[in-house]
Amino acid sequence: MTFNFKKMAAGAALGAMLLGGAMVASNAQDAKHTIVTVVKLSGIAWFNRMEEGVKQYAADTGQNASQVGPASADAALQVQMIEDLIAKKVDAITVVPNSPEALEPVLAKALGQGIKVVGHEASSLKNVTYDVEAFDNAAYGEHLMEALAKAMGGEGEYAVFVGNLSAKTHNEWVDAAIAYQKAKYPKMKLVADKIESTEQQQVAYQKTKELLRTYPNLKGIQGSAGEDVVGAALAVEEAGLTGKVSIVGTSLVSVAGPYLESGEINMISFWDPAKAGIAMNKVAAMAIEGKEVTDGMDLGVEGYNKVRLTGKVIYGQAWVDVTKDNMGEYKF
Incomplete structure (x- = not known):
């Protein structure tokens, strides 16, 4: 994580503050976190749409947010991707697992190295900071x-x-x-x-x-x-x-x-995968900055305006129904 230190008074006062550890000033809002979303499978419409949300989040916040996924829906390939992200020392991983059980060990490793982990479509995950679900x-x-x-x-x-x-x-x-x-x-x-x-x-x-x-x-x-x-x-x-x-x-x-x-x-x-991608990244950034999600909180994302928190699981109210009569309203 990169901190932008504010300009301090020159001379002895600065030295004393730094040496004494009384102040290591940073602007958390300006910090650029590295957050990577690992999806089940790349190249299909659902996760292409989620990537739109991840990119929108990055553009809106200036955070270093991106998405990766395997070429086939294979938990072992997701494990390898997460291992690579751990080695790169990213700040947070958000993940949509093909098999939550198969990912538990590598997610535990990520948490053990100080990386925040946010799941999606995986309310049973134990080794997460939070899990974001679109609904019950x-x-x-x-x-x-x-x-x-x-x-x-x-x-x-x-x-x-x-x-x-x-x-x-x-x-x-x-x-x-x-x-x-x-x-x-x-x-x-x-x-x-x-x-x-x-x-x-x-x-x-x-x-x-x-x-x-x-x-x-x-x-x-x-x-x-x-x-x-x-x-x-x-x-x-x-x-x-x-x-x-x-x-x-x-x-x-x-x-x-x-x-x-x-x-x-x-x-x-x-539920709109783009909005889910934004919600996951917002929660990941909050976790990096030491902020907690609370019951009833508004995450500032449509469908996640009054979330329900049960343990580590965050529930939104984000599903919509579409038939031939209203399909024109949802052009994605």
């Missing part, structure tokens, strides 16, 4: 299931996708959704275990084709990764099942828009 994950999963149930008329067979079986947030959404379905919509039936897309549209497409062959009465699909609903929609469109298989899940308009418009996708929900 169980409530979000129930919300998606309610939308799917209404689209399906409250009955019939359905399937669920997660980006990775180790993705903590995706599993929290889906687990809550399934529990909600069982309690509220007993005429609906989950046909298979959670299906892993590895965050790839092509994988979701191929696995949906298999689902449609195996379960010809399938009426619904819930996606978790941003590409899941699009891969599923393509398979449904090709099978001539538009309007017969309902699809809801997390995505962005830039990814899912054509299929919202044509009717293969009923609804997407999301």
Whole structure:
């Protein structure tokens, strides 16, 4: 970290103050912190949008904020990236883990070397300074299931996708959704275990084709990764099942828009990854400067204006629902 020392009076007074340790003056607001965001996967729309937020934060604050991510959704590659950042002695790491459990040891190492760590989509992480969540994950999963149930008329067979079986947030959404379905919509039936897309549209497409062959009465699909609903929609469109298989899940308009418009996708929900990126970096800078996040605090980011603090986890209220009727309002 670089400190900009204020000009002091010359001569003996300055020497006495410095030698006595009475004052090491710095302007924390002007300090340039090095904060690096490590995402699950580079090159997909979701994390491209998050990088826009990270760059905006850097431009607005003058902080040295940047984003990196592996070429595939691989926790081992994230571990290596974090090891490299530790070696570079960055001030803070913000991270969206592919597997929170796999990252715990390297994040503990970062904390041990005085690096602040802020997680996202990983409320179970122990070795963090804070974790920033866009909302309560169980409530979000129930919300998606309610939308799917209404689209399906409250009955019939359905399937669920997660980006990775180790993705903590995706599993929290889906687990809550399934529990909600069982309690509220007993005429609906989950046909298979959670299906892993590895965050790839092509994988979701191929696995949906298999689902449609195996379960010809399938009426619904819930996606978790941003590409899941699009891969599923393509398979449904090709099978001539538009309007017969309902699809809801997390995505962005830039990814899912054509299929919202044509009717293969009923609804997407999301939080703006750019705003999440800004929120994570703001929290990281606060931690570097010794400031605490408090319950009810306004982080100055839309969706994070009155956060709820539970232990180390910071919850916002940041999700939005998009259908073909309002998709024009969200051009990203």
